[in-house]
Amino acid sequence: METAAPPGVEATEAAIAMIRLLREKHGEVMFHQSGGCCDGSSPMCYPKGEFRLGQRDVLLGHVDGAAFYMGGDQYELWKHTRLTLDVVRGRGAGFSLEAPEGVRFLIRSDLCATP
Amino acid sequence: MRYDRPNTPGSKLQYRTRYDNFIGGEFVKPVKGQYFENVTPVTGRAFTEVARSTADDIELALNAAHAAKGRWGKTAPAERSKILNKIADVMEQNIELLALSESWDNGKPIRETLAADLPLAIDHFRYFAGCLRAEEGSLAELDPNTVAYHFKEPLGVVGQIIPWNFPLLMAAWKLAPALAAGNCVVLKPAEQTPATILLWAELIGHLLPPGVLNIVNGFGIEAGKPLAQSPRIAKVAFTGETTTGRLIMQYASENIIPVTLELGGKSPNIFFADVLAEDDDFRQKALEGFAMFALNQGEVCTCPSRALVEKSIYNEFLDLAVARTQATFPGDPLDTDTRVGAQASNDQLEKILSYIDIGKKEGAKVRLGGARAEMSGDLAGGYYVQPTIFEGHNKMRIFQEEIFGPVVSVTSFNDYDDAIALANDSLYGLGAGVWSRSVHKAYNAGRALQAGRVWTNCYHLYPAHAAFGGYKQSGIGRETHKMMLAHYQQTKNLLVSYDPKPMGFF
Numbered sequence: 001m002e003t004a005a006p007p008g009v010e011a012t013e014a015a016i017a018m019i020r021l022l023r024e025k026h027g028e029v030m031f032h033q034s035g036g037c038c039d040g041s042s043p044m045c046y047p048k049g050e051f052r053l054g055q056r057d058v059l060l061g062h063v064d065g066a067a068f069y070m071g072g073d074q075y076e077l078w079k080h081t082r083l084t085l086d087v088v089r090g091r092g093a094g095f096s097l098e099a100p101e102g103v104r105f106l107i108r109s110d111l112c113a114t115p
Numbered sequence: 116m117r118y119d120r121p122n123t124p125g126s127k128l129q130y131r132t133r134y135d136n137f138i139g140g141e142f143v144k145p146v147k148g149q150y151f152e153n154v155t156p157v158t159g160r161a162f163t164e165v166a167r168s169t170a171d172d173i174e175l176a177l178n179a180a181h182a183a184k185g186r187w188g189k190t191a192p193a194e195r196s197k198i199l200n201k202i203a204d205v206m207e208q209n210i211e212l213l214a215l216s217e218s219w220d221n222g223k224p225i226r227e228t229l230a231a232d233l234p235l236a237i238d239h240f241r242y243f244a245g246c247l248r249a250e251e252g253s254l255a256e257l258d259p260n261t262v263a264y265h266f267k268e269p270l271g272v273v274g275q276i277i278p279w280n281f282p283l284l285m286a287a288w289k290l291a292p293a294l295a296a297g298n299c300v301v302l303k304p305a306e307q308t309p310a311t312i313l314l315w316a317e318l319i320g321h322l323l324p325p326g327v328l329n330i331v332n333g334f335g336i337e338a339g340k341p342l343a344q345s346p347r348i349a350k351v352a353f354t355g356e357t358t359t360g361r362l363i364m365q366y367a368s369e370n371i372i373p374v375t376l377e378l379g380g381k382s383p384n385i386f387f388a389d390v391l392a393e394d395d396d397f398r399q400k401a402l403e404g405f406a407m408f409a410l411n412q413g414e415v416c417t418c419p420s421r422a423l424v425e426k427s428i429y430n431e432f433l434d435l436a437v438a439r440t441q442a443t444f445p446g447d448p449l450d451t452d453t454r455v456g457a458q459a460s461n462d463q464l465e466k467i468l469s470y471i472d473i474g475k476k477e478g479a480k481v482r483l484g485g486a487r488a489e490m491s492g493d494l495a496g497g498y499y500v501q502p503t504i505f506e507g508h509n510k511m512r513i514f515q516e517e518i519f520g521p522v523v524s525v526t527s528f529n530d531y532d533d534a535i536a537l538a539n540d541s542l543y544g545l546g547a548g549v550w551s552r553s554v555h556k557a558y559n560a561g562r563a564l565q566a567g568r569v570w571t572n573c574y575h576l577y578p579a580h581a582a583f584g585g586y587k588q589s590g591i592g593r594e595t596h597k598m599m600l601a602h603y604q605q606t607k608n609l610l611v612s613y614d615p616k617p618m619g620f621f
Contacts, residue, residue, distance in 0.1 A: 091306055
């Protein structure tokens with residue numbers, strides 16, 4: 001699973017505060033970046049171990065100690081960008097842990113190389 | 116014409132202050148007594164409260180569904196068909212009310228809900244009412260004395276998780292075939308858009324035997340997950356995104372049940388040079404097909420969000436396309452002239468803006484829009500984005516990821532092979548568009564594209580009886596066609612010998 005040199009994921013203070021709140025309520029957490037429609041292209045937060053990783057998932061890094069993964073195919077298309085986990089007011093669908101708190105995790109991106 | 120805001124004295128739509136779950140034919144309070152506020156993206160303000168359910172409520176719904184499944188599964192097809200037709204009739208009698216609610220809950224223009232969401236949802240029930248009457252099993256005469264009979268049986272109780280982009284229509288896509296096939300359903304609407312389907316349940320709930328239809332509201336993690344994970348469902352259907360899709364398959368694998376998934380796309384819309392060969396209706400039709408990236412604010416799994424234009428017409432086409440799209444600035448969703456409304460939620464707005472940001476950072480050129488749409492009056496608190504046209508190349512993230520907003524990424528191609536290669540260079544394969552005056556080119560392109568639906572000289576049509584579903588990471592299964600019935604059926608084979616003599620070898 002940890003096949004590539006992780007480019008790293010950073011997190012805003014607000015995102016870290018939310019991770020800590022979720023950790024108090026649900027125990028250790030993990031992230032998996034989604035693709036596709038509706039709430040796709042957004043990070044999903046689950047209790048650690050809830051999401052079964054596949055051999056092609058890539059560990060991008062850790063945010064406040066929580067592992068952050070992405071599907072291998074998607075990683076190939078994202079790897080030229082540096083990601084920052086943020087949190088905004090909202091209510092994503094999917095099974096992400098933060099939705100009942102009235103917030104939604106979000107990825108902000110910067111360039112690390114020209115594609 | 117502008118419709119009055121719901122819950123104001125002039126409006127025909129007065130929501131209740133709160134809505135419970137619909138279980139066993141009646142509205143039932145959530146076990147834990149919790150509710151969440153439901154916000155309209157039109158203004159950003161709450162307009163009702165909806166049950167915030169948990170695993171306990173899912174169990175109540177499953178109890179009701181299991182109690183009803185024996186009788187419903189054995190109800191004569193003619194009777195089930197009649198009920199589906201009655202549901203369609205009641206929806207038609209209340210089309211304005213339901214369309215208004217759908218616009219208020221989701222933010223989409225009422226022009227669209229009146230012309231598309233509601234008529235399509237109504238027709239969907241009628242379509243499956245018809246398919247159901249024509250369903251039959253098969254028999255095969257294997258030899259003069261041995262016959263294999265194949266009977267189609269309902270699965271029993273199924274779980275369905277509905278998205279927020281076409282809340283009532285997507286529910287109809289899943290409910291109509293499931294009910295037609297004789298299943299009982301536990302359905303979880305999206306937490307962003309639960310209101311219309313509850314109004315709908317108030318209108319049509321009495322038409323179905325208690326327990327056949329159960330609607331449990333709440334958050335994905337609290338209500339959707341226990342439904343998807345339950346060993347008491349025989350199948351789960353989901354429309355959404357890839358990570359949750361994988362999680363649902365993972366849960367289904369624990370119970371060894373089938374899934375159908377619709378997980379989105381990054382649909383290419385290909386314009387060959389001959390579309391501009393004449394200044395005629397077809398040219399205008401193609402330009403309209405381009406501008407449809409902003410239909411439903413881009414919140415469509417098949418949004419034509421990658422426009423591929425042949426190099427020889429690229430500049431001229433794009434100039435025309437930009438001019439054509441400029442006419443679609445967002446407006447009040449309840450005004451029948453408005454073509455682009457509000458994004459469904461604040462987090463959706465923020466995500467779209469984050470993609471516009473990375474598009475700019477990657478060097479894509481903004482030809483139109485590129486920012487939030489600032490609105491006035493009570494719309495100022497809503498979630499509006501300017502229809503945005505980017506120019507760039509297919510390796511940019513805005514060409515590869517579903518933004519789910521009114522954002523199109525445009526690039527050019529050199530020739531036919533280049534067009535197909537670019538179009539297929541995607542993780543997804545849900546929809547695609549091909550525009551050409553040459554039937555030969557259009558046909559070959561359509562067959563070469565790795566997508567479940569290739570609109571050819573049209574786009575964004577969703578009639579019943581044309582199969583809809585994805586290649587690659589876009590999902591599993593085909594909706595909006597009678598073949599969906601098979602996804603809700605078990606096959607029983609009776610292998611019968613009519614030979615009175617012993618086989619004589621054992």
